[in-house]
Amino acid sequence: MNKTRVYVDATSLATDKLSGIQHTALEISKALARQGGVEIVLLAPLGTRNIIKKHDTGLLTVRTIPFSKKMLSLIARTRFAPAMDIFIGKGTYLFPDYRNWPLAFSKSITYIHDAAFYLYPETLAPKNLSYIRKNINLWTGRTDLVVTVSQSSKKDLEKALNISPEKIKVVYNGIDPDFYKKKPTKEIQNIKSKYKIKNDYLLHVGNFEPRKNIPLLVNAYIQISHKINKKISLVLIGGNSWKSEEIENSIKQANILGLEIIKPSKFVPDEDLPALYSGALALVHPAIYEGFGLTPLQAMACGAPVIVADNSSLPEVVGESALLFASNDAKALAEQLEKILTNHSTRNILSKKGPEQAKKFTWQKSSEKLLEIIKNL
Numbered sequence: 388m389n390k391t392r393v394y395v396d397a398t399s400l401a402t403d404k405l406s407g408i409q410h411t412a413l414e415i416s417k418a419l420a421r422q423g424g425v426e427i428v429l430l431a432p433l434g435t436r437n438i439i440k441k442h443d444t445g446l447l448t449v450r451t452i453p454f455s456k457k458m459l460s461l462i463a464r465t466r467f468a469p470a471m472d473i474f475i476g477k478g479t480y481l482f483p484d485y486r487n488w489p490l491a492f493s494k495s496i497t498y499i500h501d502a503a504f505y506l507y508p509e510t511l512a513p514k515n516l517s518y519i520r521k522n523i524n525l526w527t528g529r530t531d532l533v534v535t536v537s538q539s540s541k542k543d544l545e546k547a548l549n550i551s552p553e554k555i556k557v558v559y560n561g562i563d564p565d566f567y568k569k570k571p572t573k574e575i576q577n578i579k580s581k582y583k584i585k586n587d588y589l590l591h592v593g594n595f596e597p598r599k600n601i602p603l604l605v606n607a608y609i610q611i612s613h614k615i616n617k618k619i620s621l622v623l624i625g626g627n628s629w630k631s632e633e634i635e636n637s638i639k640q641a642n643i644l645g646l647e648i649i650k651p652s653k654f655v656p657d658e659d660l661p662a663l664y665s666g667a668l669a670l671v672h673p674a675i676y677e678g679f680g681l682t683p684l685q686a687m688a689c690g691a692p693v694i695v696a697d698n699s700s701l702p703e704v705v706g707e708s709a710l711l712f713a714s715n716d717a718k719a720l721a722e723q724l725e726k727i728l729t730n731h732s733t734r735n736i737l738s739k740k741g742p743e744q745a746k747k748f749t750w751q752k753s754s755e756k757l758l759e760i761i762k763n764l
Contacts, residue, residue: 390426392478393419393761394493397449398459399484400442401435404626404654406594407681408500411536411560412483413442418561418754420446425758430475432456462488464522479761485519487526494764496757497530499523501540501678501699503598505547510598510675512629523548531764534757536560536679537700558757560679561750567661567688569742575666578659582651588620589724590667590691592660592682593674595635596628600673600696600715605637605648607673607720612646615728620647624655624663664689668734669727672701673712673720680704684748687741692734694723704748708740 395416399409420427428448431439433455440449452475454462462468463486470491472480480487480495487497503510504519511519527533527548533555535541545552570578579585589608593599601623608621621641638648655663664670670686672695680701683693693709695701702711710726710733712719726733 390424391761392426392428392476393481394428394430394475394478395481395483396459396486396488397429397431397439398435398456400429400439401432401456402438403441405442405657406626407679408484408498410681411498411500413444414561414563414750415483415558415753415757416481417443417446418750419758421751422754422758425761428478432459459488460486464518464525466525479764481761482526482530485526486522487530489529495530496532496534496760496764497526498534498536499527499544499548500536501676502543502547503676503678506543507598507676510596527554532556532760534558534760537703539700539703540678543699556760558753558760559748560681560684561748561753562681562685562688562745564688564746564749567664567685567745569690570662570665574662578662579666581659582622582649582655582663584620584622584649584666586618586620586647587668588622588649588666590622590624590663590670590686591672592624592663592670592686593672594625594628595623595631597630597633598675598677599625600675601634602637603715603717603720604671604673605634605641606717607724608648609641609644609646610717610721611724611728612644614725618647619668619728620649622663622667623648623650624660626654660685661689664691667691669694669724671720671724672696673714674698674701675714677701683709684745688745690738690742692727692737693741694720694727706744706747708737708744710737 416427431451436451468489471488472490472493477492482497527550541555541557641648664686669692672683676699696714697711698714710723712723
């Protein structure tokens with residue numbers, strides 16, 4: 388039986404450190420490959436194959452194509468570029484990061500993860516915002532289907548894009564339940580020692596960028612610190628991004644007040660995250676807007692209580708298994724933090740509910756849905 392061949396634009400995977408969108412590209416590709424009856428081919432730009440192969444690509448074919456990253460970027464934003472499947476081959480093309488290429492004999496699916504470029508343009512770096520806005524109609528016009536990662540995001544994209552709602556399909560992100568699960572006490576102690584975490588701690592995981600709303604979290608943390616009898620640390624995991632200066636300033640303010648905010652200077656590998664989640668009093672995710680919100684799901688799978696803002700896709704993802712607060716209200720977040728820190732019963736309830744909610748979102752389920760979409764094309 389002939390396998391369905393799916394070509395995946397792997398340009399975004401040509402990096403040592405994967406962020407949320409890149410994780411989605413890699414994990415959904417691996418999960419598709421596990422389905423059987425499908426061959427996944429990661430298309431690596433010239434000179435990037437070895438970088439991409441550093442990731443867990445065991446089930447996947449990695450193929451170098453005769454185009455550099457720079458050339459592919461030009462092709463993605465050129466209306467009259469040559470059809471790429473003439474050079475690469477006929478199949479179904481999966482574009483995991485907004486942009487796509489022209490094709491002549493093949494079908495294509497393009498991931499557009501959220502509508503921040505439309506709803507919250509101030510949270511994107513000007514260069515990225517300009518790139519998306521200039522080309523988004525080109526990309527949606529020449530792809531057969533758009534995939535997004537939540538019902539909330541689909542509604543937002545329907546407003547933002549002048550395309551038929553039937554052209555937008557929802558495929559939820561997921562987690563690997565064998566990887567994200569509660570870790571034993573010894574592993575938690577080891578990870579705390581590795582990152583010099585001496586106290587009980589609250590945790591945030593996400594890049595230091597405006598959309599993650601970290602200054603509001605620091606503000607709420609300052610508000611509740613004097614109400615708690617014991618010292619609680621705030622651990623911030625993520626890389627510096629656009630406009631991270633405001634975040635650094637809020638951290639300095641907390642440090643002046645004698646509070647302990649721990650921000651590891653070195654990259655934190657994914658292998659360390661389950662233990663960090665497992666040891667946290669809570670994972671706090673105050674983002675202004677999310678297409679999906681993967682870190683709350685990862686934390687819930689590890690049994691960590693979770694607090695999220697009540698906007699965009701976040702209530703859809705966490706269901707009734709997390710505490711929510713009114714977006715951009717530091718006082719409301721402080722009240723939920725105080726509830727988590729002072730109410731043992733609340734923490735226990737959320738710790739039990741979280742893993743059950745997380746079971747609803749796995750890469751296995753995501754790939755089954757995506758494969759159905761691919762076959763219907």
